[in-house]
Amino acid sequence: MAARRTGQFTTALAVLLAGGALAGTALVGAAAPASGAPGTERIAPGVEYREFDLAAAHGTVRVHVIGVDLDDKDVRVGLLHPDAVAARGTVSRLATAQGALAGVNGDFFDITETQHPGVAATGASVGPEIADGRALKAAVPRGQRFGPALPPGTTTEDVLGVGTDRRARLDRLTLSGTVTTPEGQVKLGGFNQYALPVGSVGAYTSDWGSVSRARTVCGTDTERGAPCSKDTYEVTVRDGRVTRTAGAPGSGAVPDGTTVLVGREAGAQRLRALSVGEAVRVEHRVTAVSGVAYAFAVGGFPVLRGGAAVSGLDGATAAVRTAVGIADGGHRLLLVALDGASAYRSGLTLAEMAAALRDLGASDGFNLDGGGSSTLVAREPGGTKLTVRNHPSDGAERAVANGVGVFSGA
Known part of the structure; x- marks a missing residue:
């Protein structure tokens, strides 16, 4: 099964590279082929990394993708988090401490409290968190969140999760x-x-x-x-x-x-x-509205459901973003982070991000924190050290509340 899922991941990338299916965009300057799809690195069995350029409405962006085969029994996805809910750490530090081989930043979080003099920001995330099957926190009220305006019909309780059945879903906690x-x-x-x-x-x-x-x-x-x-x-x-x-x-x-x-x-x-x-x-x-038991869950908001963009997505404001796509009926995940280097900082709108996830093969998509938080880390093939594969737009990694980590027992 793992071989089949990996093949589907590389095929989806190859199709995207060949056709530039995202409306109003085109792929440019893709790297030379390595294995599978052009430029794909096999990080571990069931885990692949890929980067490519995409010419979008506001300029060229570089896209970094980790493909995760959840049917590979050696692979799991979990919450990257500090020792406390009210704490922060860089993605590379959190991933290294927990033994992950790849990961991206997670939910929006309480980063500043300029409107409340004398009150310190907590660093805690907006939405719910589940780590190793245990709930760590619940969601703040909608009006208390950080980040872009939520699309109509979404809430701070929305999560991306992987159930104890090893299938990824969008849900509410x-x-x-x-x-x-x-x-x-x-x-x-x-x-x-x-x-x-x-x-x-x-x-x-x-x-x-x-x-x-x-x-x-x-x-x-x-x-x-x-x-x-x-x-x-x-x-x-x-x-x-x-x-x-x-x-x-x-x-x-x-x-x-x-x-x-x-x-x-x-x-x-x-x-x-x-x-x-x-x-x-x-x-x-x-608890989940669906009744599913989750091994892992992180907050954010949906941008793609059943292959269609969520209604009311912002199609004007472009930014560096992080998102996750769900493909193959929840058996495959795509962790996506844009590059924040000055040459690529024009970014994507939420509508463009939804389309990009769909063109990568996702049927459902979930937006995470972006801007200076957007970070993707992965080990070099055959190595043990994590490296930051994109360029965070702050010039260095930002400490974040949580992240999505990829783990392997292989």
């Missing part, structure tokens, strides 16, 4: 949970996320890290730059009992087995009713 107290139940509104819905209570575990939780009560569901709430409260729960209360979100690492509850407005009022020693039970689940 939603949070459900409760805080049960002697006074009754409170619906959980957040889980390890940098922004809580107005009036809610959020849960923070050891996965959050040591960064201050002050940012979690800033902004509103529709305006991320709105002032921070002045009506807040925090409760620490360990072994089913309240061990500490505070009038504002705190900082410092959350110990294993401990949950910190942060409330704002109505949520803060509910938490104020709790006293040290009272019994509290916190339950939270991040």
Whole structure:
């Protein structure tokens, strides 16, 4: 099966190289053939790398692609992430630390807080994260996200994931949970996320890290730059009992087995009713709308579904971008990053990116963070060291919240 999938990947590239099927674009200056499709490198069984030039509406761009055969049992795709949700690292550092042989940057993230003086950016991602089958966080409210405007019908809960059945899909991950107290139940509104819905209570575990939780009560569901709430409260729960209360979100690492509850407005009022020693039970689940169990998932937003571009995609604003295509009914992934070197920095629009993914053989496509974050790393064939294959537009790798890593046991 692996040989068949690899052949389909190289064939799709060969067709694209020969025809320039992307509307309004044409391929130029492709590298000389190596094996399979022109210029293809076999990184490992089931994993290939390719780069080529594409003449798009705003200028020539260089496209870097990692093809991943999920039918190869030695290959898997997983979340690249730092030691904490509220932390960042370069793609090469994250991939090296986790033993990946290739990867790209992932979701948009909380990179700056200029609208909230005195409040530090957390570095946490916008959307949900699942690593090794375990949910690390949920999504922030739509109005609290960074990045380009979401296409109509998409949400911050949208993810690209690979299920425990080894098939890739587009899906949505939603949070459900409760805080049960002697006074009754409170619906959980957040889980390890940098922004809580107005009036809610959020849960923070050891996965959050040591960064201050002050940012979690800033902004509103529709305006991320709105002032921070002045009506807040925090409760620490360990072994089913309240061990500490505070009038504002705190900082410092959350110990294993401990949950910190942060409330704002109505949520803060509910938490104020709790006293040290009272019994509290916190339950939270991040589940897929489809019901699929995911081994890996990362946030972003769809640009291609069933071979058709998502409606309402921006067709005017071009940028350096990172995206992932799903092909062969979810059995194959295409990790795509554009080059940020000055000669190629004109980039693609979201509509062009959707078309490029389709022409590479994808039926579904998912846009990730771009600009200075766009990074693709891969090992040299037969080597062990990761190298950055594109040129990040900042001139060096940017530290990011997460990424998509390719791993092989071969």
